[in-house]
Amino acid sequence: MWMNPAVLALIVGGILACIAAGYGARLGIAILPNWNLTSGSERQLAMERKTYLASALLGWVMMFEFLSLFMFVHTADHLHDLFVGAMCAAGTLTVNAYGYPALILKILNAVLCGLWVLINHADTRAPDYPLIRVKYTAVLIIAALSVMEIGLQLGYWMHLDPNVITSCCGTLFSTDRQTLAGDLAHLPPVGTMMVFFASLVGVVGMALWFYRTGRGAGVLAVMSGWFFILALISILSFISVYIYQLPTHHCPFCLLQREYGYIGYPLYVSLFIGGIAGMGIGLLNRFKEIDSLTEVIPQMQHRLCLTVLIGFALFGTIAVYPILFSDFRLIGY
């Protein structure tokens, strides 16, 4: 096991997140079959009170998942000089089989927790808790994923063997490698750029339309989800290349390093916020027919739409800036 303050912090935090999500899940198991708002029984009142605690705990989990995602990558990045061949988190995460699954699960958990907080917010603003069953079913899933996540993380930290010769991001994301990452990095830049910009214009246009008319929530959500994934692929394919100004460097992690002014943080944070808000609009739309939510949800969607616009616009600006203003030209390589 690798003893390092950041690793210890991530493990302790991860265990606390499991406890919090586990408590939420326990409450969920109690609530799902017994919830009856019309009843004034002591049990019902106790459950109602406990939902506040569950909301607070899950709010904490959400904050932790989001922050710890970056801390996890940053710690992996920090440890790169312990491994022969690793030059950033890309190499450190391949040291054993747990690294990338842990990262992917962390991303998934961060997105799910973000969506849960949105549902919870809508639910607590209605007097009759209309989404309580949806909410606590989701908590059960989040709790299970949190346990899996800490399991994978423990596996990763415990099996860090500094003798392993790993690869640097130059070979992992090099276009000659027959791996998924290599294939994604190998996508033709012109084609990927065209799809990326068309999707960016599409999703921003759709968001503007939704902002004005309040229609097309489902389409906006699908487009946001699509753009979220496409943006991650585009970072591998060309955005990172323009930021590094190196035609062969496709690494999504080096962006977070000091050498590049920590530009990866605003880039990824804006993408996550925009993506979660966009998907949240579609998710909330499914519940807008519920009587007590007919006013709440459009208000929330309106605000979320503004968040989508700001998030994706910021992401687009950071991505486009080096393409327009640097001397580097990728086309032709």
Added chain:
Amino acid sequence: MKWIQRQKYFLDFTLSSLLRRKGKHLSLLVVYTLIVFLLGSVMLFAGAVRKTAVDVLTDGPEMTVQRIIAGRHDFIPLQYIEPIQKIRGVRTVRPRLWGYHFHPASGANYTLMAAPDFEYGPDQVIVGAGVVRSWSGIAEDRLYLVGFDGRAHLLKIVETLDSGVDLAAADLILMSASTFRDITGVPEGYAADLAVEIRNPRECATIAEKVVRLFPETRPILKSEILRTYAAVFDWRSGYVVVLLAGSVLAFFIFAWDRAVGLSAEERGEIGVLRAVGWDVSDILILKWWEGGVVSLTAFFLGMIGAYFHVFLASAPLFAHALKGWAVLYPELHLYPDPNPYEIGALFFLTVVPFGFVTLIPAWKAAVTDPVSVMR
């Protein structure tokens, strides 16, 4: 905008309520700050020493070749230089003469080294700042040394090295090659090791293999390996110090939990009144959240600033020994501030994040208190 305004009111209320009960919160703040200070010092110190070690080694040779006889480091014949020089990719091979000298009076080990282009004459030396500081019986810039054969050598100090490069140079005594051989008895035609400069650092591993094939009794040491070892050592040590401090950190969290659970009658009354005048449970939770946030961030910043002063201005007197190792003669280490988000983030995750967690349940318990029963 309405949301921000609302939070501002909450913050305003929180601050006035905290100030009303200064005594209670002050003790928590002091302990919290101390915990952040301790953990922060460990992390900043380990990070800064690691960086200093990397800086010192940056200018070093890519590879050092040592000769090993029966598992012990032995002097390497100078005839080995030419075959190594001929390996493709090797830029230069330089013999190095260095060794240790134990000085019984000061009880310390000094590093003797022959500088390649030593500009001063025989029996003249350049010394590190630590040598001047620790050498007992130093008289009129002269060092008195007993050589390998029992003969006494009187060396004249002509220059003292700047303490900026202290970690490596504190115990250093630089001299000419002939003086070195004279004192230590290393025969002509031998060196302590060979420093190999390599054109392309990526070829280091291959060149190391070729060196071992040519001279199986040698051991090539790569700069990248030394750097990796340093990184591992300081990372590990700081981790273990954090584990050792875990008991106090846990005690602090229990203390914080206890504090948050044990509300005074006055506080209960206050929450009861707030509930009675129409505050919702979630409003009280937000209030408590702000309360924890204000205490946490104040302690975090105070502790962090304290740790910064402790490590970078006072050279970490509390931890230096545990983390860097110890010796009679140890460099006076002046670390250079290199704040980076990694250390600050790790510290935040070790302190503020768990604090937020342990105060949640007590905050909820306080928030769901029945106003009627409290006010009765």
